[in-house]
Amino acid sequence: MYKIGLTGGIGSGKSKVADMFAQWGAAIVDTDVIAHELTAPGGAAIEPIRKQFGPDVIASTGALDRQAMRELVFESPQARHKLEAIIHPMIASVTRERAAQAQGCYLVFVVPLLVESLEHSSRWRDAVDRICVVDCDPATQVARVQARSGLTPEAIGRIMSAQASRAVRLAAADDVVLNDGQTTVDDLTSRSRALHEQWCALAQGRPGSFAGSGS
Ligand code: ADP
Numbered sequence: 001m002y003k004i005g006l007t008g009g010i011g012s013g014k015s016k017v018a019d020m021f022a023q024w025g026a027a028i029v030d031t032d033v034i035a036h037e038l039t040a041p042g043g044a045a046i047e048p049i050r051k052q053f054g055p056d057v058i059a060s061t062g063a064l065d066r067q068a069m070r071e072l073v074f075e076s077p078q079a080r081h082k083l084e085a086i087i088h089p090m091i092a093s094v095t096r097e098r099a100a101q102a103q104g105c106y107l108v109f110v111v112p113l114l115v116e117s118l119e120h121s122s123r124w125r126d127a128v129d130r131i132c133v134v135d136c137d138p139a140t141q142v143a144r145v146q147a148r149s150g151l152t153p154e155a156i157g158r159i160m161s162a163q164a165s166r167a168v169r170l171a172a173a174d175d176v177v178l179n180d181g182q183t184t185v186d187d188l189t190s191r192s193r194a195l196h197e198q199w200c201a202l203a204q205g206r207p208g209s210f211a212g213s214g215s
Contacts, residue, residue, distance in 0.1 A: 001027070001102065001104075001106060001107045001203070002105075002106040002107070002129055002199060002202055002203035003099075003106065003107045003108075003109065003127065003128040003129050003130075004026075004106060004107070004108045004109070004128060004129065004130050004131075004132050004175075004199060005108075005109050005111055005114050005124050005127070005128035005130070005131045005132065006018055006021075006108050006109065006110045006111070006114075006132050006134070007110075007111050007112060007113075007114035007115055007131065007132070007133055007134070007169070008112075008133055008134030008135065008136065008169070008179075009136065009138075009141055009160060009163050009164075009166070009169065010112070010141060010145055010156070010159055010160060010163065011136065011140070011141035011142070011143075011144035011145040011148070011156075012134040012135065012136040012141060012179060013134050013136060013144075013177075013179040013188065014110055014112065014134050015030075015110070016179075016188065017134050017177055017179070017188065017192050018030060018108060018110045020188075020189060020192045020193070020196075021108050021192065021196060022108075024105075024193070024196050025104055025105045026104045026105055026106050026107065026108050026196070026199075027102035027103055027104030027106070027107045027108070028104075028107075028108050028110060029095055029098045029099050029102060029107065029108070029109050029110070030109075030110035031091055031095055031109065031110060031111050031112070032110060032112050033110075034091050034094045034095060034098070035087065035091055037094075038087060038090050038091065038094070039063060039064035039066075039087070040063050040064075041061055041062030041063050042062060043063075043064075044090055045064070045086055045087050045090055046058065046062065046063075046064065048086045049064060049069075049083070049086060049087075052082055052083075052086060053069075053072065053079070053082075053083075056068060057069045057072065069083065074158065074162075095109070105199075105200050105203055106199050106200065106202075106203040109124075109127070109128060111124060113163070113164075114131065114172075115131075115133070115164045115168060115169045115172045116163065116164050118172060129202070130174040130175055130199070130202075131172055131173055131174050131175070132173065132174065132175040132176070132177065132195065133169050133170060133172070133173035133175070133176050133177070134176075134177045134179050135166065135169070135170060135173075135176050135177065135178050135179065135180070136166075136178075136179050136180050136181075137166070137180045137181060138160060138166065139181065140180055140181035141156070141160060142156050142157070142160070143181075145159075175195055175198075177191050177192055177195065178191065179191075
């Protein structure tokens with residue numbers, strides 16, 4: 001299948017764009033959704049995490065206490081590595097399973113930290129035909145995440161500063177969907193639709209109409 005890696009900073013609009021591609025017939029494998037499933041009550045990562053970090057990072061519901069875990073990994077890179085050693089192989093394995101079963105005109109992997117991962121591994125670059133970045137200005141990212149989650153601007157700023165910068169993300173992109181503060185949902189829909197048409201063409205072996213097509 002023709003494969004796209006879809007990424008963007010927190011609040012950039014990745015999920016919204018992925019929902020549109022799904023509606024138009026693409027298969028979606030979202031690594032963030034998989035991470036949430038693995039850390040939901042009864043999820044496969046819960047017991048290994050409890051064993052590694054103790055009961056304080058597990059909420060009374062049995063789910064990962066994301067806030068407690070976030071605090072812990074912000075304070076300690078070692079804790080972050082230990083968490084990643086548990087969760088990353090599980091996410092990779094479920095991602096592979098779902099990709100193998102996926103059906104659609106092309107396959108979109110939604111990977112929030114795709115660009116960040118390129119620093120230490122070319123896995124995603126090798127796994128996909130194109131990397132698509134949903135691009136947004138930082139102030140709009142903060143406003144959207146604040147409205148969605150109620151996190152403070154400081155907390156959102158901390159998350160954003162641990163992510164790649166807008167420029168670094170754009171430098172890794174084959175395709176860009178601009179979804180900044182000026183972008184209406186109609187604008188976003190037509191920009192996403194244009195990419196969808198081009199990817200469908202490429203997936204069917206027809207030349208797309210990219211400026212740099214054939215690359
Ligand atoms: P991400 O998955 O990148 O974190 P989302 O797709 O969840 O971002 O978008 C963040 C929030 O902003 C959501 O509530 C979404 O509905 C809203 N949003 C995204 N793009 C736009 C837009 N162009 N206009 C209005 N709201 C938007």
